[in-house]
Amino acid sequence: MELKLTVDEAAFRTEVRHFLKRELTPEVWQAHRDLNEQGMWTPDFTKAFRRKLGAAGYIGMGWPKEYGGGGRSRVYQAIFWDEMEYHRAPGLDRSITYVPNAIMALGSEAQKADLLPKMSLGELSWFVGYSEPDAGSDLASLKTRAVEDGDHFVITGQKSFSSDAHMADYGWIATRTDPTSSKHRGLSMFIVDMTLPGVTVTKYPTLAGWTHHAVHFDQVRVPRSMMVGELHQGWKVVMGAIDFERAALSGAGLVGYQFDRLLAWCMQDREGAGRKLDDPLVQDELVRLAIEAEGARLMSYWLASLHAKGFKPQHETSLALLVKRETARRLDVAGLELLGPFAPLRTGSPWAALEGEVEVEYRDHLYFQFAAGGFDITRNVVATRGLGLPR
């Protein structure tokens, strides 16, 4: 157990922090922030910023050297994710985290050679096409069909809740290739070029303000070379990729930032009312939140340490994400309470507190509870995969 960063890790943290402060100045925030977008950044800025991350070597730094990566340990990756989240930087999403990891682990040599170099430079944007109107938590019931036709597959169907599909170069698409075998057995995974004929994207506004999408596939012809893993073995690919996804989402920075922001608010001397911090009840609330936040931070670095030491954590990944997201939700709720009458004031409003972010996040983070590692599904996973309880 080594509680502190090594000299080299600390230097790396400082370097990333300086990079982020230099790139994300208040003027940049002003110019490129749009609360109608996920992560509050416009698509163009997100893409440009992702290229900068690539040029700085941050995207591939944890990848093996054979794929053009920097071969650095998972602790460095965790530090990077932590800083990115803390500074609420754009671009920390599937395009640089779990899709490349999944391709590395599960893709063909040709896919790796073609895609990974570009992804390490931040040049590709992705969306993940798992969910469908009738396939949510029960993902294996998905219906989108891929029908073999020579050296192509023809994909037809609909994906829903498709984050960032409007800015994606590629889709990571789960399909059904064998409707006759059991649910989990007949699936195959494809990489789909979003410029192919037959792909259309429709928009839906979310209650968090940003736009979400559905993607329709109408007889889209995808070369067989874009299948990931073996035919009908898609479920394995999905499960492998989901582990990467959960690991990448479990960074410590979000919770750290949420806490610090509330602390800063409580320390402010408010006209006539003094400091929130001088109220013993507020102190107790902040202390309780700090305890939970510290637990989430340790879980995140614990996971990275396990990877760095060559262990293969599985349900632990789900557990760390659960702890982080439950803590984030507690902080959202505490934020509403601590802001009092200012809580409902939206970004841009006169007198908005903390620029209205607490209210935005209270809405936005709602999805933590049920999407991609939702609380109840995660408890199922932890109980069965982790604790061995019977299904």
Next chain:
Amino acid sequence: MDITIDDDQRLLRDTALAFAQKALTPARIRELETTEHGFDAKVWRQMAEMGWVGAVFPEQYGGSGAGLLELALIVEALGQAAVPSPIYSTVVEAGLLLLDAGSPAQRENYLPRIAAGDAIMTTAITEPGGGLAPGEIRTSIKPAGNGFTVNGTKLFVRDAGAAEGIICLGRSGDGENDLTLVIVPRDAPGLKLRRLQAAGGEALWEAIFDNMTVDADAIVGEPGGAWPHVARLQLRGAALKSAELVGIGQASLDLTLSYSKTRIQFERPIGSFQGVQHHCAEMYRDLEVSRLLAWQAAASLGEGLAGDRETAIAKAKTSEAMPAVTRTAHQVHGAIAYYRDYPLELYYHRAIAAQAAYGDAGHHRRALARLLREDLGRFRGDSPHDLPVHYV
């Protein structure tokens, strides 16, 4: 950074657990709860022979120079097996206090015998006020002749009945922190002991000092200089009780898992019911978070860092979360575990005692609130981030 224990530490924990789980039967553990000293002397000797009693002492005193994290792993294993022992009184309190503050002669006299399992020692600190603040200490230590007289009442003295000596904290002057430590032989005239009947496996005593006299060389550390050493002792105790609470939680979860896989109701193992599964997942979640917090506390104290924040966080969390785990464990067990011959009750009781020891959750949250008001840098754990004051 590395938030895992290494291979040697894992081995130590596994060995300690394997030993502890075989050392005593549940029936024998229950029987020990009714004895005067509360522990099994043979088991204590075996623990000394395995090197665990002496682990944290330097080699010159017969120890192996291990850190507090190693001791935490041992205590976690003892907690998980519900094995009672004088490890808190003798090692965590008196032994490390003597190492910290004792004279060379005192260390020479006590530490090798402690490490060998030959001497039980304890400390007497808390008073009827029940708190851990220096201002609460009323027991007086006054110069008299060549030595001192001690007067006062101490509570929650661990293993007093079995101890060779008791290190007593008393007031030697008017300042709030004007406190002194003296070693008192247990059989000295003027010392009256009464066993408290308490939940959990520890033998707790009342100790009344009634005009007891001690020699000048009974003083431990500087006269009037006791408080920093005692504060350190309290932190150490809190960090290690956090680890013990983790052991208690682990045992409760393990019992719950095996029961819910085998208990059949409605033609199914109850562990296949989602309500039960979610109870178990919640227990496991809190257990793993608590474990990391407890390890962090022990490691930071062991490395000689301040460790106050880390310990307060760990004890505040484990004192709430692990008793809750024992309650949920009973929820899943139903009636069977309401009976004393089912082992879960051992942990239910131990959790009551452990959450109260060395400061309960409220005490440690108050300590954190004090850091929040008075030392923001420490409160934030030396975070590398500047507070985002740009908004406000």
